[in-house]
Amino acid sequence: xxxxxxxxxxxxxxxxxxxxxxxxxxxxxxxxxxxxxxxxxxxxxxxxxxxxxxxxxxxxxxxxxxxxxxxxxxxxxxxxxxxxxxxxxxxxxxxxxxxxxxxxxxxxxxxxxxxxxxxxxxxxxxxxxxxxxxxxxxxxxxxxxxxxxxxxxxxxxxxxxxxxxxxxxxxxxxxxxxxxxxxxxxxxxxxxxxxxxxxxxxxxxxxxxxxxxxxxxxxxxxxxxxxxxxxxxxxxxxxxxxxxxxxxxxxxxxxxxxxxxxxxxxxxxxxxxxxxxxxxxxxxxxxxxxxxxxxxxx
Numbered sequence: 499x500x501x502x503x504x505x506x507x508x509x510x511x512x513x514x515x516x517x518x519x520x521x522x523x524x525x526x527x528x529x530x531x532x533x534x535x536x537x538x539x540x541x542x543x544x545x546x547x548x549x550x551x552x553x554x555x556x557x558x559x560x561x562x563x564x565x566x567x568x569x570x571x572x573x574x575x576x577x578x579x580x581x582x583x584x585x586x587x588x589x590x591x592x593x594x595x596x597x598x599x600x601x602x603x604x605x606x607x608x609x610x611x612x613x614x615x616x617x618x619x620x621x622x623x624x625x626x627x628x629x630x631x632x633x634x635x636x637x638x639x640x641x642x643x644x645x646x647x648x649x650x651x652x653x654x655x656x657x658x659x660x661x662x663x664x665x666x667x668x669x670x671x672x673x674x675x676x677x678x679x680x681x682x683x684x685x686x687x688x689x690x691x692x693x694x695x696x697x698x699x700x701x702x703x704x705x706x707x708x709x710x711x712x713x714x715x716x717x718x719x720x721x722x723x724x725x726x727x728x729x730x731x732x733x734x735x736x737x738x739x740x741x742x743x744x745x746x747x748x749x750x751x752x753x754x755x756x757x758x759x760x761x762x763x764x765x766x767x768x769x770x771x772x773x774x775x776x777x778x779x780x781x782x783x784x785x786x787x788x789x790x791x792x793x794x795x796x
Contacts, residue, residue, distance in 0.1 A: 504626055504633070504636060504638075505636065505637045505685065506622055506637075506640060506683060506684050506685070507524055507528065507638070507640065507684075507685045507687060508640045508684065508686050508687065509521035509524055509639065509640060509689060510642040510643065510644065510645060510648040510686070510688055511644065511688055511689035511696075511700070511703075512644060512645055512696050512699050512700070513644045514691075516691075516721065517641065517642075517644070517689045518545050518546070518549075518641050519784065519785060519788060520687070520689045520718060520720060520788060520792075521539075521639055521640070521642075522537060522546065522785045522788075523786075523792055524639050524687060524792060525537040525637075525639040526785055526786065526789035527789045527792045527793055528637045528639060529566065529567065529568040529569045530789065530793070533568070533635075533636035533637055534569075534634055534635045534636055535568060535569045535570075535635055535637045536562060536571075536572055536634075536635035536637070536638045536639070537565070537570070537572070537641065538572050538573075538574055538638055538639070538640050538641065539554075539571070539572075539573050539574070539641040540573075540575070540576075540618065540640075540641070541573065541575060543555060544571075544573045546565070546571050546641075547563075547571075547573075549781050550565060550571075550782070552565060554572075554573050557573070558578075559573060559574060559575050559578035560572060560573075560574055560578055560582070570635065574618060574621065576614035576615075576617065576618060579614065579618045580613060580614045582617070612654035612658045612661075613658070615650065615651045615655075616654055616655055616667075616670070616671055616674065618651070619651065619654070619655060619678070622638060622640065623674050623678075623683075626677055626683060627673055627674075627677070645700075649703070649707075652678060654671075655671040655672070655678070656671070656675045656710075658671040659672045659675060678711055679711045679712050679713065681712075681713050684711070684713065685713075685716070686707050686711070686713055686715035686716070687715060687718055688700055688707065688715040688716070688717045689718045690717060690719055691719070691720055691721055692722060692751070692752035692753070692754075693751065693755060697755040700717060700762075701758065701759065701762045703715075704717060704762055704763070704766055705762070705766065708766045708768070714766040714767050714768030714769075715768055716768060716769045716770075716771060717759055717762075717763055717769070717770045718770075718771045718792075718795075719752075719755070719759055719772055719773065721774075721776075722772050722773065722774055722775060723745060723748060723749045723752060723774075724775070725745060725749050729742050756770070756772070771792075771795040772795060773788060773791050773792070773795070774791055776788060776791075
């Protein structure tokens with residue numbers, strides 16, 4: 499049964515484009531709009547723990563650590579999510595202590611491709627499917643995998659539903675697939691840079707996301723320069739002149755990339771948003787300024 503009010507915002511993109519920082523800024527944007535937010539990261543080590551000086555790695559997998567007013571951060575790994583999935587959703591609960599040891603879990607993940615992905619997505623969508631599953635946060639912002647691995651994550655439930663054919667696994671996978679395709683529940687944010695390779699990958703990823711879910715992602719073009727129409731006049735041949743020429747060259751390249759992204763966004767009936775280059779190295783201030791930019795762009 500779908501629980502009203504719950505939303506999932508997936509943030510993905512090519513490595514190095516600022517995906518995780520934009521995900522944190524998205525969590526801050528959502529918290530400012532009202533409601534509690536859970537910022538989820540995947541993997542065995544926490545990016546946000548080291549960035550913000552939080553004990554995320556010291557907490558048990560899946561346990562939330564408070565970061566900002568109305569925002570908690572939680573690290574999920576596939577093994578703990580799969581353990582929870584098997585314990586709660588399938589028929590193994592009575593024997594969980596006996597069969598869900600670390601060795602058995604790793605073996606199960608190896609021989610059942612897609613099951614760990616289903617477990618992670620099952621945990622994300624549990625409040626929408628089960629009345630007994632309680633989550634305080636109204637919005638979950640997911641710092642998702644990079645592009646290719648993220649698409650494998652999204653495709654896993656559909657593949658498992660087709661493979662299983664019938665039964666509990668088929669039903670769970672089908673329900674999760676339906677939720678991932680529901681624009682009232684899921685939003686997809688695709689972060690890129692206005693550079694040749696990231697733009698090409700973002701265009702392909704945007705089309706794949708639309709084809710898989712029926713939802714056009716919002717493309718966020720990050721680290722855009724905002725140069726005045728006329729740059730200051732400086733003596734030719736000086737370091738200042740070389741610096742300004744480099745900035746102008748980067749700006750022209752970014753405009754070409756943005757034009758390409760805008761064309762793809764229009765074709766897919768999605769939006770393209772601009773995020774500025776922010777010359778601030780303090781993590782919290784950087785995230786706050788990006789959250790301001792996200793609010794201004796929507």
